[in-house]
Structure formats: structure tokens, C-alpha cells
Amino acid sequence: MIYLDYQATTPLAPEAREAMLHWLGGPGSDGFANPHSPYRAGRAAAAAIEVARDQVAALLPPGGRVIFTSGATEALNLAIRGCDAGALAVSAIEHAAVLDTARALDPALTLLPVDRDGLVAADVVIPAGTGLVAVMQVNNEIGTVQPISAIAARAHAIGALVLCDAVQGAGKLAMPDGADLIAISAHKLYGPKGIGALWVRDGVTLDAQITGGGQEAGLRSGTLSPALAAGFGAAAHLCTTLWESDAEHVDRLWIQARTAFAGWALNGSATARWHGNLNVRLDGLDAARLMSECRTVAISAGSACASGSGRTSHVLRALGLSDKEAKNALRIGFGRYTGTEELDEAMAAITAAARAQGLPA
Template sequence: MERPVYLDYNATTPVDPRVLEAMLPWFTDQFGNAASSHHLFGWEAAAAVEEARRQVAHRIGAHEKELLFTSGATESNNLAIKGLFESSPDKKHLITVRTEHKALLDVAAWLETRGVSVTYLETDTEGRITADQVAGALRPDTLAVSVMWANNETGVLQPVGEIGALCRKAGVWFHTDATQAVGKVPVYVPAAHIDLLSFSAHKLYGPKGIGALYVRKGTPLALQMHGGGHERGRRSGTLNVPGIVGFGKACELADPDLSALALLRDELERGILSAVPGTRVNGSVKYRLANVSNLSFPDVDGEELLLQLSRIAVSNGSACTSASVLPSHVLKAMGISDERAHASIRFSLGRFTTPEDIRFTLRYVAGIVADLRRSS
């Protein structure tokens, strides 16, 4: 069976062959536990972990001691937000955004059951908020603000630097889920005034099951994983050495200059807009990732459209909620109707996308939509 053209890089990326090559020895010959401090196998593993920690920290402009490894961005979000509020029980207010990933929104909802008040900022029709909105939501009991750097469904970028500067001045902790941003746009935590930052390896050509949380020096954080006191006492659990090595290599290889990829994305988007009447772009076209185009196709059934697009791998929302028949909460928060949200498709390109992939997808999508409209 012929494999589909893969255009779902925001869901996950393939492991780069150079990343896999770096990982392989740590499954076999160099299999030691990084916490085994009395023999060579443990020393080798510990040294590899610290080298990877330097590589990952360098990618975001952090000091290596400010970076701890987790199982992925979902765990990082949980540790960051729950850890903050459990360490500071006198403050009970969180500010976030309606278009956040469920890995953050579900944490916020859980906090509400524990007496925390959450303000959910509304975006404009392009999916963006402003620092002024954050300023207007601040209260004396505000402990933290959490704003996703780049949206996973639309690619829309938030003004993270402005929000971070505002939070630093107000004495409020600032967290960002940068899972889609790291490796795609320049990320430098000191300049953006970030206190906590979550991200994962599998969004930048590293392995699944490994992520990181940046914790700026002096940021309070209550433990969420108790055990052996790993990661400087902030996250217990045996370290995933092969995954960590792969994460480090992926960060070393990452190049946020995606200008060539943007040209392919624009070719695809312009072609579909021209060939399929009524198609609309969802989200800002000025402030977005270079590899993402979220398009809505009116006058077709969204579920049927996704089923018919069997020769390309795309999605109609977050990979974590792709089994849901509900319309995207991100698109709804932007004021998009249920019908249009249901008929929206996210195309996300990546390192191994070719011009031939784009030309095929353009012809294929235009033909499928035309067939569906005729049949309806």
C-alpha cells in the first residue's frame, strides 16, 4: 500500500536519522543508569545526560542547571502550573487563554476544583491576544500567567516577549507552552522574561516520550513526582538516557530559519485558495509559524472530507483530541462557527516535505473538495 504524503508535522515529527544514530548506543553497549554513581556504566550515562542538557538548554538560551527533563510537554505543563500554585497557596488566580492546548486547559480546570480562580482571555478573530489584555486581568492575588507561544492548530504566535516583560514588572510568574515554537522560531528565554517553559523532543525531530521544563533560577516549584530525588530534586524517576541524548541531538540540529519551508507552505495555501472557491485561512497570516496553514472548506462535510483525504496525512485539530467529533475549541474561541470549524484542515509541513508533496497535495485536495461538493 502506498504511504500517504505526510503533512501532520505539528502532531509529531519523524526522528531525524542523525538523532537515531546518536541514540542507538545508549540502548545496547552504553545502557547504564545515570543515577548509578559507582561504576563506569553510570558515569557514562550521567555524562551523556549532562551533555544533552547543555544542548537543550542552549537551544532556548537557558543555563543548563535551569533545565529538567520530563516525559513530555504535558508533564512539563502539569509540573509548572501545579507546582507553582502548590508552592504559593496564598495566591489563587491564574490567567491563561481560551486557545491553549488541552494539556494546559485541563490543568487550569483541575486547579479550579481546588479553589483557584482562572481568567480565560479571549482572542481576536485571528487568534491573538495582547499584553494589555493580560494587564487588564491582573489582580492582587494573581500568581501566574500562562500563554502558549505558538498555537498547535493554527500556528498563530502570541506576543510572548511583551507579556513576559509585563509579568516580570508586575511580579507575576510567566509560563509558556513552547512545544510548537522551539526549533521553529528563535526562542531566547532571558529576552522574553520567561520563568517557566515547556517543550517536547518529538516536535523537533527527536523521540517521543521525552520533554523538558525550563525553570528560571528562583522560581518556586512544588514536587509532583516523588521518589529518588532526580533532576536536582525537582522530578523523580529514572532518566530516559537514549531519549535525552536524542533530545539533545535534535536541539543541536534544529534551525529555526524555516524560510524555505514557508515558501512551500505559501505555494500550497495560494494554490488551494485559488483552486477551491470559498476556502479561508484560519488565524493570523502575519503572526504564525512558517510551516502551518489551517484552512476551512465551506459547503463540505468536515468528517467526510477528512476521511476522503486518505492519500495525505493531515488533521482537523490537536493530535491529542483528534478522536473527538466536537469542533475545535481553538477555532471556536476565534469566533469561527461550528460548521466552518468542522470543515477545517490543518496542513503542517516539515523538514522532509518536498515540492512534489506540495504539488500532489494541491491537485488532490482540489479534486476531493470538488467531488464532495458535487455529490452534496
């Protein structure tokens, strides 16, 4: 299988896997110890978690603290529910973890529109009285990069906090200026599934959403996994060392893929975007049929969380596409471990499958 669904999850970096092994425990190892226990093995596990916290923090702005969670969904819930902001404003193309949580708390929430390129306007009007504004850094379906700093300045001018879902950008792009809360996930930056983090700017207070033990500065009770934390930390550290080479590799893959899909329409901005995400459509294409028939390539038609729901992408609809046009779209994602030859092979398979539907691909 040629894996081209890096927005759904990234392959686990070998270095991250290696960092996890000791803390999984096993015969002759005390790495299984509870990191909240007072004896030596517990203290060693706790120390490993703090090393990982520092490694993850290196991806994030200074002047804040890292709270480990079970993933980005929990981090976003902790941010939205924990700040008790009242009136909410979120972009129309946020992940369901933001949209569904925000709607549950504020049924009258403000949806900040995007233009045809999938971008929130830098001078977007945020209603007075809004307590929290949530805009993601990189969209998980179309790859657009939002003007977070400008939006944050407008939010702060009316006294609102700013939450940024940086899941798709962390480890690839610099974190945005101006956010008060940033959510990230390990498995989107070559780390393990089951762990994420919420960065909280100094001075911002939150109410705990999971109580019972007081771990994670009292904000997130529960026994932490040293193995997951170590894997997250190693993956984050690797991103800081491979930052430039990863970006250069992805840029080359982007040009290669865009050339192969020259006759397809691009969804989202051609310039304000992360190049590891290519969302394209072809009039008349049955994307679901193509994915079923193109068995050697792993691609998607949108968010993995909504896969199989039968719903048309709310992100593509927000761009002004019809339901029919949205169902003509494919999302192709690549990254550090994608080879140029396998990308060529995948592009050939995809275009051949489109031609089998009678389309000029």
C-alpha cells in the same frame, strides 16, 4: 503516504536516531546502564544526559535550568502545579494540558480572550492577584505567534509568573523573552517521543510533583533514559545548525500551499504566525469525510490529542467561528522533510476530494 501533520509529531531526524542507538544497549554494549549508578558505565550514561541537557539548553534562554520530563504535558503540569500560584490566567486557545490542569486547580481561572486573528492583545488586562499567566508561543491548531514579551511585562507588573508552552516553536523560532517557565517536547522538533523538558528561570522555585528518588534537581524523580535524552539533544543541536535553512524551506512550502488554497479562508493571523502550520476552511466542506476519503495524505482537523472526541475545536470557537464553520476546517503541517513535489501532489488530492463534495476548491 504523504505526511502533512507536523503539528501532531515530526519525523525522527536520522541524526537523532543514530545518537540513540548506543544508549539502547544490546549485545556487547554497556549503553543500557542506569545513569544514576556510580560505576563507569553508569557515569558514562549520566555524562551523555548532561551533554544532551546542554544541547537542549542551547535552544532556550540563558539564566535558567533544564529539567527533563516525559514530555510537554508533564512539564506543563510540573510548572502549573509546582509553582502553587493560586489564581491563574490562561489564554482561551491553550492546549488541553494547560487548560485542563489550570481548571482543576482554579475553577474560577481567568480566560484571556483572543481576537478574530487568534491573538491575545499585547495590552490584555490581567486581574490583580493572579499568580501565574500561561500563554503559548505558537498555537498548535492555527499557528498564531503570541506577543509573549509584552504579555510577560504586564504579568510581571502585578507580580505574576509567566509560563510559555513553546512546544510548537522550539527549534524553529527564538524563545520568547520574559517567560519564567518554558515547556518543550522532543518529538515536535524531530526528536523521539517520550521526553520533554521544562526550562525554569533562575530564582523560580517549584514543588516536586513526582517524588521517590530526587532525580532532576529533586523536581522529577525517576530513572532517565539516556537514549531518549541523547536523541532529544541531537535533534535540538540539529535545529540550531539548520535554523535558517529550515525556515527558508518552510517559507517556500507556505507560499506553495497558500497558492493551492487561494480560494479557502485562512484561520488565524496571516502575518503573526509560524508558516509550517496552515489552517484553512471552505464553506460547506465536510472535513471529516475529506480526511477519510483522502487516504494518501496525512492531515488533521485540529489537535491530535482531541482527535476522535467529536468536540468542536475550542481554538476555532475562540476565534468566533461557529461550530459549523469549525467543522469546515483542515490543519496542514509541513517542515524539514516535506518535498515540494509531494506537497503539490497532496494539495491536488485534497482539492480533488473537496470538489468531489461539490465544492469550488
